Ligand SMILES: NC(=O)c1ccc[n+]([C@@H]2O[C@H](COP(=O)([O-])OP(=O)(O)OC[C@H]3O[C@@H](n4cnc5c(N)ncnc54)[C@H](O)[C@@H]3O)[C@@H](O)[C@H]2O)c1
């Protein structure tokens with residue numbers, strides 16, 4: 001399986017490379033870091049990923065040291081950012097010391113923020129190890145952390161020098177995390193690459209295992225290309241970057257009303273179907289599109305997963321109320337990314353409440369939900 005190189009046009013027209021393929025952490029990535037002639041190099045990871053890949057990586061990069069922080073979205077806080085600053089200082093980092101991020105989107109966002117701010121900014125290199133981080137979080141330069149008041153409330157834009165997505169690391173990624181990443185891949189296909197939707201079914205749906213590495217690499221590359229296309233056209237999120245929010249207004253509401261017992265991937269999968277149904281309800285598209293989205297989402301679930309209504313303890317009104325907190329709604333005006341067709345997203349404002357509630361009443365109907373949130 002070949003390593004492929006993509007390129008992203010970032011701030012001030014400066015481009016950075018994105019490598020995708022197997023074995024990058026062994027070879028190309030340490031090579032790149034060494035070639036750049038940095039003195040010290042900080043590898044920032046978490047307590048799950050550091051023992052798997054971080055310790056071996058610092059051995060391959062001369063002059064590097066490892067900073068490992070606790071694993072989990074609940075640690076995406078100012079206190080953890082502080083731990084990263086402390087680790088940098090304790091190891092003699094200065095303005096020229098690059099931060100190499102090794103892990104999923106949580107550590108990517110946090111260590112990226114630390115790189116954007118430590119001594120007013122040091123170089124950043126991304127080595128995403130979760131599928132979601134590869135196809136979504138590591139590209140586009142958004143970094144930040146959570147506050148008790150809400151997710152991602154503080155952040156910055158910080159482009160990396162390069163992104164190295166070693167697909168071999170996905171061998172150890174838990175199946176539910178693969179599923180979460182695949183929901184974002186479906187989103188990418190629906191936004192701008194409909195043929196991608198035909199390539200996604202894993203060989204083992206329960207374990208989310210892709211025997212054919214070549215195909216997995218191709219899936220990831222194409223999903224990355226969609227994200228790259230969107231952020232290149234709208235780096236600072238003024239317009240079409242909103243397309244990346246497809247399905248997410250529904251997803252965030254589901255996550256909120258279930259206290260995050262629903263994984264992000266499950267919520268996005270259901271949210272993508274809901275977005276298609278709302279599109280049909282508003283006559284933006286026909287029923288065939290809804291069927292298409294349902295079948296793609298369904299084709300990634302295990303055949304023997306439970307089928308049922310996802311939120312027995314709360315109704316459509318609770319979901320509607322949860323949606324009012326959507327950061328991307330301007331002045332509380334309902335704003336959804338919908339579909340005219342696969343590959344044709346559109347932002348629609350001021351959708352009648354009744355239309356949304358009709359969709360919410362049937363949300364999750366007819367789905368296998370493997371993470372057991374029924
Ligand atoms: N900056 C952006 O543009 C952007 C976009 C989307 C999401 N995000 C952020 O990304 C975060 C979600 O990212 P995520 O889904 O990667 O979650 P995550 O970083 O929590 O990773 C999921 C889990 O998998 C583990 N893991 C990662 N790689 C592994 C590997 N190779 N083997 C074994 N375990 C591994 C992690 O330690 C973690 O336990 C959220 O905080 C979200 O806000 C940012």
Ligand SMILES: [Zn+2]
Pocket residue numbers: 184248264268
């Ligand atoms: Zn998402």
